[in-house]
Amino acid sequence: MPTGYVWHQKYAWHDTGVQHMLGASGGARGPQHPLLHGESPDSKARLASVVEASGLIDHLVRLPVASATDEDVLRVHTPAHLARMRHESLQPKGGDAGDGSSPFGYGALEIALLSAGGAKAIVGAALEGRITNGYALIRPPGHHAIAETGMGFCMFNNIGIAIRWARERFGIGRIAVVDWDVHHGNGTQAVFYDDPQTLAISLHQDNLYPFGSGLLEERGAGAGLGTTINIPLPSGSGNGAYIAAIEQAVVPALRAFRPELVIVASGFDGSFMDPFGRMMITTIGYRTMTQRLMEAADELCGGRLVMVHEGGYSSLYVPYCGVAVIETLAGVKTGIEMPWDDDWVRLPDQAVTDRQAAVIARAGGFAAELAATSGVPVSQTRP
Ligand SMILES: [Zn+2]
Numbered sequence: 001m002p003t004g005y006v007w008h009q010k011y012a013w014h015d016t017g018v019q020h021m022l023g024a025s026g027g028a029r030g031p032q033h034p035l036l037h038g039e040s041p042d043s044k045a046r047l048a049s050v051v052e053a054s055g056l057i058d059h060l061v062r063l064p065v066a067s068a069t070d071e072d073v074l075r076v077h078t079p080a081h082l083a084r085m086r087h088e089s090l091q092p093k094g095g096d097a098g099d100g101s102s103p104f105g106y107g108a109l110e111i112a113l114l115s116a117g118g119a120k121a122i123v124g125a126a127l128e129g130r131i132t133n134g135y136a137l138i139r140p141p142g143h144h145a146i147a148e149t150g151m152g153f154c155m156f157n158n159i160g161i162a163i164r165w166a167r168e169r170f171g172i173g174r175i176a177v178v179d180w181d182v183h184h185g186n187g188t189q190a191v192f193y194d195d196p197q198t199l200a201i202s203l204h205q206d207n208l209y210p211f212g213s214g215l216l217e218e219r220g221a222g223a224g225l226g227t228t229i230n231i232p233l234p235s236g237s238g239n240g241a242y243i244a245a246i247e248q249a250v251v252p253a254l255r256a257f258r259p260e261l262v263i264v265a266s267g268f269d270g271s272f273m274d275p276f277g278r279m280m281i282t283t284i285g286y287r288t289m290t291q292r293l294m295e296a297a298d299e300l301c302g303g304r305l306v307m308v309h310e311g312g313y314s315s316l317y318v319p320y321c322g323v324a325v326i327e328t329l330a331g332v333k334t335g336i337e338m339p340w341d342d343d344w345v346r347l348p349d350q351a352v353t354d355r356q357a358a359v360i361a362r363a364g365g366f367a368a369e370l371a372a373t374s375g376v377p378v379s380q381t382r383p
Pocket of ligand 1: 181183311
């Protein structure tokens with residue numbers, strides 16, 4: 001079955017404006033010459049552009065997008081948050097998702113609902129059997145948004161909205177979220193912290209954002225104890241650490257949990273060139289991580305693996321990373337490759353260091369505990 005793809009031109013119209021990285025723009029009183037906001041459309045629009053121009057789009061099934069409804073949003077968010085987003089979206093100069101660093105322009109609500117609708121579209125297509133896997137290139141992102149507020153450039157929790165909708169629409173049970181954005185997927189974790197049916201795994205740079213969030217010790221609560229797994233990797237982690245984390249912690253946890261669908265919260269801000277992260281993943285790393293997760297999905301849930309876009313702020317490199325991932329999902333090659341990647345993989349810290357290995361080993365232990373409590377021994381689920 002084919003690979004699905006979501007993109008809507010209005011995702012590039014979400015207006016985050018101009019600022020003094022990262023504070024609000026002070027105009028003439030700002031400390032520096034204003035820049036475009038960090039979460040500008042550029043990296044996403046350039047990825048969408050290369051998907052079309054390279055011909056990669058010809059190997060994908062483009063999915064139509066409908067806006068998420070108020071009912072969809074309210075399965076995750078409070079009425080007060082939705083009402084505030086609606087009110088501020090109608091102001092001539094827009095508003096902010098909640099933390100003062102996530103500005104949006106007039107009419108942003110419409111695009112945010114279209115973004116959550118993109119997550120619904122890719123999840124729905126996989127569950128209806130119209131695609132095996134797919135990539136939803138959506139904006140604004142979602143994984144930092146919690147029930148009461150947006151933050152970290154996110155207005156609504158797109159993946160959370162798609163999961164709650166899918167539960168109601170299809171009656172699906174176990175869903176695993178693997179978040180490889182460089183920042184902690186705190187919003188997704190918060191939404192599903194006590195939900196034993198949702199495995200929330202986040203690989204991220206240790207204590208980057210939100211500060212103090214995404215610790216190894218955060219494991220879920222109540223009936224959901226054990227179904228939150230954080231893998232906070234030290235800054236400087238590259239392909240070696242990320243691939244080891246996928247192989248030694250993420251895939252064993254997936255085997256223990258036996259999801260019916262795997263959703264990747266796909267940020268490319270763990271890349272070598274990202275301005276906000278200090279990690280070293282290259283396209284080769286992203287290709288390999290995608291391959292490993294596809295193999296796990298093949299083994300566990302008929303290959304059902306969908307990716308939903310989150311962060312990634314290098315306008316130059318995000319398109320290469322995105323093409324690498326989407327090509328891998330579709331099993332094709334366009335020949336679009338970053339010429340420096342071969343040099344970057346030879347850098348010394350692309351191999352796993354002892355500090356990185358220690359974190360991965362602890363997270364791998366959580367997968368073993370999950371297997372013990374779920375009654376599905378990790379070793380016995382190997383093909
Ligand atoms: Zn991020």
